[in-house]
Amino acid sequence: MEPSPLPLTTHVRTARPADLPAVIGILRAQQHAFGFIRTVAVAKEIERGEVLLGEREGIPVGTAIFHHRRDGITTLHAVAVRPDVAGTGVGRALLDRVETLAREQGQRCVRLKCPIDLPGNGFYARLGYARLTIEMAPKRPLAIWLKELPPPGQRRRGPPTFYLSLTHSASEIRQIMRLWDAAGDPRDPFRHVVFTPLFAEKATFRLIQQLKQDRGSTVMFDSGGYQVQMGRIGFPDLLTRLLELYRTHTWADWYVLPDHVPKSTDSDDEVAAKVNDTLHAARFFLRHLPDRFAERALAVVHGRTIDQIEQCLDTFSALGIRYVGFGSFTTAGRRGSVNQVNKLSLSLLSKVYQKASQLDLSLHIFGVGSPYHIRCFQSQDIIPNSFDSSGWWKSAGFGNIFSTDGNQMQITEMPSARHTITEAKKAMNRTNHECNFCKNLSILRKIRIYRVMHNLSIMNELVHSWRST
Numbered sequence: 001m002e003p004s005p006l007p008l009t010t011h012v013r014t015a016r017p018a019d020l021p022a023v024i025g026i027l028r029a030q031q032h033a034f035g036f037i038r039t040v041a042v043a044k045e046i047e048r049g050e051v052l053l054g055e056r057e058g059i060p061v062g063t064a065i066f067h068h069r070r071d072g073i074t075t076l077h078a079v080a081v082r083p084d085v086a087g088t089g090v091g092r093a094l095l096d097r098v099e100t101l102a103r104e105q106g107q108r109c110v111r112l113k114c115p116i117d118l119p120g121n122g123f124y125a126r127l128g129y130a131r132l133t134i135e136m137a138p139k140r141p142l143a144i145w146l147k148e149l150p151p152p153g154q155r156r157r158g159p160p161t162f163y164l165s166l167t168h169s170a171s172e173i174r175q176i177m178r179l180w181d182a183a184g185d186p187r188d189p190f191r192h193v194v195f196t197p198l199f200a201e202k203a204t205f206r207l208i209q210q211l212k213q214d215r216g217s218t219v220m221f222d223s224g225g226y227q228v229q230m231g232r233i234g235f236p237d238l239l240t241r242l243l244e245l246y247r248t249h250t251w252a253d254w255y256v257l258p259d260h261v262p263k264s265t266d267s268d269d270e271v272a273a274k275v276n277d278t279l280h281a282a283r284f285f286l287r288h289l290p291d292r293f294a295e296r297a298l299a300v301v302h303g304r305t306i307d308q309i310e311q312c313l314d315t316f317s318a319l320g321i322r323y324v325g326f327g328s329f330t331t332a333g334r335r336g337s338v339n340q341v342n343k344l345s346l347s348l349l350s351k352v353y354q355k356a357s358q359l360d361l362s363l364h365i366f367g368v369g370s371p372y373h374i375r376c377f378q379s380q381d382i383i384p385n386s387f388d389s390s391g392w393w394k395s396a397g398f399g400n401i402f403s404t405d406g407n408q409m410q411i412t413e414m415p416s417a418r419h420t421i422t423e424a425k426k427a428m429n430r431t432n433h434e435c436n437f438c439k440n441l442s443i444l445r446k447i448r449i450y451r452v453m454h455n456l457s458i459m460n461e462l463v464h465s466w467r468s469t
C-alpha cells in the first residue's frame, strides 16, 4: 500500500535543544548546498533562538537558520527542506516566519547567499527577493539576494501586537499557559510578553527566558518606572540598577528606557521636572550602552502639555530611537495606581499617535486596563503598533469578567449573582463570544483562574478583530 501523503500545512516553531538531531539530519540531506555542517555551531544557534523547525503532523520536514544583525539586516544562513516534501510550501512557510520575526524586531531587510548553480535561486525570486550581485567565493560564485521589509509607518495598518504583561509568580504563569494550550486556541497570546526584570521573582525571570527559547516569544523588558511611582525605589537608584541589568541581559528584544512618571496630583513644575528627568535618562542610557542599543530601546513619552509631548518625541527621534510608548493615563486610587482613560489623556494620546506617525516612530500603549480602553482608542482611530495589559488578570481578581463590546461585569458578589449570570449570558450571546472558560458561568463566578482565562481570551479576540469604529 502507498503511504498516504503528508498534509500540506506546515507548522513552524523555534527549534529546541532536543531538535538538534532532526535539524542536523535535514541539513545533512542538503549537504551539497551547505557544505560541511558543524553540529556544535548549530547547537549554539538553537540556544540563541535562531533556528526554526517546520513540522507536518509533528514530523520535522524543514529548517531555517537566521541571525538578526544589529544593523537592521537579518541574514538567512540556511533554508533546508526534506527532499520528499520539496516544492510543497515548506520552504515558503519557513521564510515567511523568518520575515515576520525580522519585521517584529524592526529589521530593515532579509539577506541571503545562494550558490548560483542551485535551483533555490528561482525560489527566492518568486518570494520577492531581489538579486543584488554575484560574489566570487573561493569554492563557487554566490548570488546575494535581498528582500526589503516595509518600514514601520507602513506596518501600522495591521492589528496591534498584544504584549502580555506578566507580573505574577512563575507557577501562576505556568498555570495559565497550561490552561491556554489545553484549550487549543491557536492564537497564542504568549508570543509577546512584557515584564519588569528588576522586580520580578527569579523563577519568573527564568520562565520568561525559557519562553523566549521554547516558544520564540518576543520579550520586552519594562523599566520599573511604576515602582518609582509607588515609592518603592528612587529614580536615581532605578537608573543605576537598570543600566547594570540592561548591560548584563542582552537577550531581550525590547528595552524600555527608565521614565519618571508624573502623577495627576503633581504641580506643573513637578511634571516639567519629571519630563526632563525622563529625557535625561534616555540620553544617559544611550551613552552608556552599545551603539546599536537605540534600535532596541523603547522610550516613554510623558507630559501634561502638547509642548512637553512634542519635546519628548523630537528628542527620542533625534537620539535614533524608533519605538515610543505612552502611558500617561490619569492616575487615581491609592498612590496613583489605577490607570484611567479620560478625555485629557485620550487627547494627549491622539497627539502622540499623530506626531509619532509623522516621525515614523512605532507606538506602544502601556497599561491598557480593559476592553473599554480599546474601544476608546478605536473611537479615536488610534491604532498603536502594540500595547500591553495586565488588566485582564487584575479585573478577574475583583470578580469582573470582560466582554468584547467594552463592558465588564462583576459576577462574584453574592446578592446579585443570579441576576449578573443571566446578564453575562446575554452579553456572551450578543457579542458571539465563545471560549473554553466561560461555558459554565457559575464556575466562572466561583473560580478566579477561569475568569482570568476568559478575560485573556476576550483581550486576544479584540486584538485579532481590531477595527476602528
Ligand SMILES: [Zn+2]
Residues within 6 Å of the ligand: 433, 434, 435, 436, 437, 438, 439, 454, 455, 457, 458
Ligand atoms: Zn469566554
